[in-house]
Amino acid sequence: MSSVAVTTLSLLVACVLTKTSCQVPTRYCLPNGDVVPDVDALNASYKCAELNPRDYILPRIDPGQVGDTTEIRLVPGRTHRRITTGVLPPLFQVPEFLTPEECAYLIDLAKRHGVAPATMTGKNGTIIKKTGGRTRTGYTSFIRADSDPVLYNIQQRISMLTEMPFDLLEESESFQFGMYPTGGHYHSHYDSSDGQPEDLEKKPCCHQIHLPHTPNRCVLCRYITVLMYLNDVVKGGETAFPLADQLGQSLLEEHIDLSAYCQQSSVVVRPEKGKAIMWYNNIRDPETGWIGPVDRYALHGGCDVIEGQKWISNVWISAPQHNRKYDNSVYAVRWT
Structure with missing residues (x-):
């Protein structure tokens, strides 16, 4: 070179x-x-x-073809593998993204912080996400990355994995921790707000306005999701993408109900301690290079935990709309 x-x-x-x-x-x-x-x-x-x-413009990794593997350097002295698992939406797996020690630490951190029953609206009026009127069963907690050195280090690693500028991660929501007991699940949903582009553009992104975050006030602009598995699940607990790579497939009831139809999903990712998966929730607008409408193929959810528990951590990387890309984020320390 x-x-x-x-x-x-x-x-x-x-x-x-x-x-x-x-x-x-x-x-x-x-x-x-x-x-x-x-x-x-x-x-x-x-x-x-x-x-x-x-x-x-917002970075966007070319997924290539399913099965393509790219070696990436995320930490000194180690090489990780980024494996393409889906093209619509671009979906990747990274085995051993976290070490076993980090996984144990994060579970303990979440326990010490305290987890509460998860609701569809979240606390303080967080925006409702569509799940076909079905339920979510599990426990959640939110912890700021800048409150813990291990979280902050992982946040930097996620910036490297996604190739997203670090300031966008700083302006995104806190790390979400989730625990799903036996029987716990989260039926199919989108992480970003779904709707007509002209309607979405009329509202600011939720990370740019103060609570309450309700559908009439703002839209979720979670451009990328990075989900990290913190333990091995005895049985069940997969992450399913019912529409992934199913070009032209219309949304059916069976795509929502993952308790009954998990294994019929076109892409099913098995939870493994330390593994991370990442995907794009939104299309990148071809004219502005910034966040566009939700990618309908990014529908996903958590299948029933059949035996044991499932611990995960989610990081949603928010990206503003082009006409609001200079607006402040309520989550960034420099704006609070």
């Missing part, structure tokens, strides 16, 4: 993964199009230069 390519690649790593080097308020370092696989017109000509904040 030439010295120029090495320098450019180093800039890419610094800009995407490091807050201090490139994401100070008036400076963003963006690579040129020679070495970036997902090159778009808005990004193609920029080099490390003085630019307005967020003069870029």
Whole structure:
């Protein structure tokens, strides 16, 4: 590899993964199009230069084909594998994303913080998500990444995995922890708000306004979900994507009821301690390069835990709409 390519690649790593080097308020370092696989017109000509904040488009990893495996470096001295599990939506698995020690620590952290019964509306009027009127059974807790050094380290690793600028992770919601006992499940739903684009654009993203987050006030703009399994489940507890890679398939009742139809889903991911899965909840708007409408193929849910317990942690990476990309986030320390 030439010295120029090495320098450019180093800039890419610094800009995407490091807050201090490139994401100070008036400076963003963006690579040129020679070495970036997902090159778009808005990004193609920029080099490390003085630019307005967020003069870029949202990163989006090309999934390739199901089964494709890419080696990635997320921590010193180790190589992880990012495995394509679905194309519609882009869906990836990363085995051993967390170490066994990290998994044990996170479960203990959630227990110490306290988990409460999960509801469809969440606390303080969190926006309702569509699940066909069915139930969710489990326990949840929310913990800020900047409140714990282990969480903060994992947050940085997620930035590297997703190639998302770190400031967008800082402006996203807290880590969600979930515990599903035997019989626990979460029927199929979308993590982002579903609806007509023209209707969604009229409302701000929920991470940019204060509670209560209700459907008439805001829309969920969770561009990426990263789900981490914290333990091995004795039986059941899979994450199902009933519509994944089913081009043209209409939504049916069986796609919602995962208690009865889990194994009929087109993609079913088995929980394994330390494994992470990531997927895109929204399409990237082809004109603005920012968050677009929900990807209908991103419908997903948690199948029944048949034996044992399931512990997970969710990270939702929110991305604003193009016309509100400079608005403040209520979750970022610098805005509170």
